[in-house]
Amino acid sequence: MxxxxxxxxxxxxxxxxxxxxxxxxxxxxxxxxxxxxxxxxxxxxxxxxxxxxxxxxxxxxxxxxxxxFHERSFTESERLNLAAKSAIATAAADLVPQGGTVFVDAGTTCLALAQLLVDRGPLTVVTRGLEAALLLSRTGGVDVVIVGGRVQPLSHGVTGPLSSLALDRYHFDVAFLGADAVDPVRGLGEPTVDETWVKERAAAVADRVVLLADASKLEQPAPAWLPVGPSWTVVIDGAAPQAAVTQLRERGVEVVVA
Structure with a gap:
């Protein structure tokens, strides 16, 4: 003993x-x-x-x-939780309207969605992610627009006043957002206020906002937060704790478990 x-x-x-x-x-x-x-x-x-x-x-x-808080590089992030990201992207692709205009955020989960949109044209995709823009620009049937601004060195996402200016001139059927962290109360977390701001502008001009996040993003710290709107949809994988899913639903958020 x-x-x-x-x-x-x-x-x-x-x-x-x-x-x-x-x-x-x-x-x-x-x-x-x-x-x-x-x-x-x-x-x-x-x-x-x-x-x-x-x-x-x-x-x-x-x-x-x-x-x-630890902001992962794009290269580091793309190696993590591949099965969960694939499942989330598959569920999210069902929400893309034929012939519509959608916003696709930067990040590896949103890139997984972009990979499924290659053959989904006719479609207009506005993105702030360099990898998503390059991928979709090589295909036919998808009209690709990348917003301008400052490129973030780790996430390869574009931020800044030029991004907001461009987004304010669009209307999206769906805005697909990514996140570094997700909290049922605080919302989606990002490394900087600039990144939450550009996501907020995309959400403001969208009929529907869909947050894509694997379960590892829950209960993580972040320097800047954007509240999740009560009419938003969160697509998350089955590893998400039921308590977090319940909290989101109690706040009026639609939760799709991939």
Missing amino acids: AGDTRVRRATQARHDAMVDLVRAGVDSVEVLSERLGVSASTVRRDLATLQRGGRLARTYGGALARDV
Whole structure:
């Protein structure tokens, strides 16, 4: 019994030290293994345990602290939660009207949607995502418009006054938005106010607003927030906690679980 207690205490101490290291910026399995003096497989098991407990979030090859905002690069994000993003994109594609005009946000989940729109013309797609614009511009039947402005180095999304000016002159059947974080009360979270502003302008000129977010975006911190409107639709994957889905629905939001 005493031996079991010592093992549990040692494991807890290692978990606490791991969280402290991740908070300090040490986020790779290899470096955590070296700092803690344990094997990489032990680090991976610990990270899985800490993720289940909500203390850390897993990333490709490491982890990040849930209470510290970390903006992922586009390259990092496109490796994560691929099955969930594919399911969300498939559900969202059913909401695209034939021959309509839609806004497609920047980000990897919205890019997954854009990939399904390649053969959906005639269609007009206005986007602030560089990857989505390049992808759709190579196809026939889809008229692609990219809004102007400043390109964000990590997300490759366009922001700024030029973006808002262009969006104010459009009308969308549907605006598909992405997010770095989602909270049932605060709404969608982004790294900057500029990014929430351009999303708000797109939503303001749309008949329908659809937020695409995989379950990993829930309960994440963010520096800037945009409230989710009561008439919005949120498309999320089946890993989303039922409590969060219920909270969104109680606020009048339609939730589609992909």
